[in-house]
Amino acid sequence: MTKVLHIIASPRGETSQSTKMAEAYLNAATQADPSMTVDTLELWKEDLPEFDGDKSAAKMTFFGVGEMGSTQQSAWDQVVKITSRFTRADVYVMSxxxxxxxxxYKLKQYIDIITQPGLLFGFEPEAGYSGLLEGKRALVFYTSGVWAPGAPQKYGSDFHSEYLSWWLDFIGIKEVRDVRFQPSLLTSDPEGDKKTALQKATGLVRETA
Structure with missing residues (x-):
């Protein structure tokens, strides 16, 4: 049984194009594999804690800085609980x-909470960092209003997919597929582009089977 975690980073609900693409994929995937389970994590509805000084201090003990006192342990237990929901999944679908x-920023906050030593990555002074989530895979659905791959610099830069690609690789997820609906405002045929993106989303079911 495949366990999927759908992480929704948009607050726009039913009007979110990235969420529509992800849901198109998930609908097709669950039809193809009825045993698949989907856990939906809507970041804007979650009560995510601040990654504050106590959590930071707890993290640093893994690098030999300070000690894990009761306050730090309590903060760390909170991090572990949130991260466990993430690590239980086999597949990550991200809108x-x-x-x-x-x-x-809600997605960045979530990433900062769960990206911890011994949970998502390991570290050795000689070997450096190593991701701990080998064997898992991710499907990412990207949207933007103006920027698109190959667009002139006047339309912005991509700290969007480049950052997420780096992060997924950092935590050990090497099998990553993505679908884009970009740009939403400048394209001459937005409905046609949207249809193509949705077709690509459902096509991932066959490609990743």
């Missing part, structure tokens, strides 16, 4: 709009 050239 990610571009905000100011990057990812929405």
């Amino acid at each position: 990610v709009p571009m905000w100011n050239g990057g990812i929405p």
